[in-house]
Amino acid sequence: MEQLFTGFKTIAPSIPYIINGIWVTLGIALGAAIIGFVLGTLLSLCKISNIGILNGFARGYTSIFRGTPLIMQLALAFFAVPQLLGLGDVNATTVAIITFGLNSGAYMSEIIRSGINAVDKGQFEAAGALGVGYWPMMKDIILPQAIKNILPAMMNEFITLTKDSAIVSTIAVTDMMRRSQIVSAQYYTYFPPMFVAFIMYYLVVLILTFIGGRIERRLSRSDQS
């Protein structure tokens, strides 16, 4: 017990370094979420379209990204693809954001598609009967309602991204996870640095969950008729 206490004391100077890794973690999650949202929206529109080739592409895309381990995709994007294309050294954080974004796009497209399907068919008809074309209808009438339906699910996706982003430590991005490993190696002690990171991850997820809950409550209130 006392040993543990001195352990924490020893690494104390490095604790802020670990904690500040959360910004790297959140930055990757946020960047990926933005890419994932835009991509997911486009893919979901492909999935509900009746143009065979778009439909097939979106389905295939989703199937591949959901059917392989994320850590494998990350390794492929960081180690294999640059070598194949002769790109030399690539920025690990950039690769991480893009890979997570591409991966998240697959999941988001399913979420958004379910949101679109949950919009009353009558909304499509009302817009159609007013002579509103397909794209303005989607952009102004359908998607705003769809996204409102799925905000909680998207918040969950963001939380998942935040947690899963810990695997970027395997491609040498100094996120919070990686920093806890670095500090461990520095002081030859594992428990204190990892415990700090562990608790921080949990705190951040708790905060995000809380914010998500608030948003959900506010939405359901404005829905009451």
Added chain:
Amino acid sequence: MIKAEHVYKNFGSIKVLKDVSLQISQGEVVVIIGPSGSGKSTFLRCINLLERPTSGTVTVDEQNMTALKPKQVIKVREKVGMVFQHFYLFPHKSVLENLIYAPMKVKGLSKDEAVRKAEELLKKVGLLEKKDQYPNKLSGGQKQRVAIARALAMEPDYMLFDEPTSALDPEMVKEVLDVIQSLAESGMTMVIVTHEMGFARQVGDKVVFMDDGRILESSTPEAFFSHPQTERAKDFLEKIL
């Protein structure tokens, strides 16, 4: 003028419309009645091509709708307003926004113009003071009056009503029927599907009785309600009156 000629509509193997022909002249109010499932809604939706007929033609102002590409169909639809049983207001837009959206987006009206027109229409349906409310704050009757105003905001030449009062509490039926009636008096060409027989009689120039995907009778309200020709119509009227 709207002309439907030999319209058939199948959903898979279900034959919903079987050779329906109907002509609606300028200024005419046609009321369609008939039992549930007889294809009234489907026929109405075939008129503005929300549903594409399996065969047959629909002509709006000499334009053969059934021969048009989807993009061109949308263009002609501007002329044909539609009001639904369940209103289908845009829930994320205020009453005013519901009214100005399509005129601005589709007709390219400026916001000022669209707002001026919308407020005029809201006054006409007696809901100007609700213009900044969201649909979920309105009663059913109010929603339907907004939906009618929204359709009128596109300045259509024709209006289609699909059971506009069927989803309303009884005490709200009249306020909606009054709006439709005054529209009829202003000379709007209309097709109305309804179960309100008194209203049908009062407002219709022509009553069309549909059953099992066919038009069985088409006559003046007087003739239809006092001397229905077919057994099916007699049965139907007995049950409903």
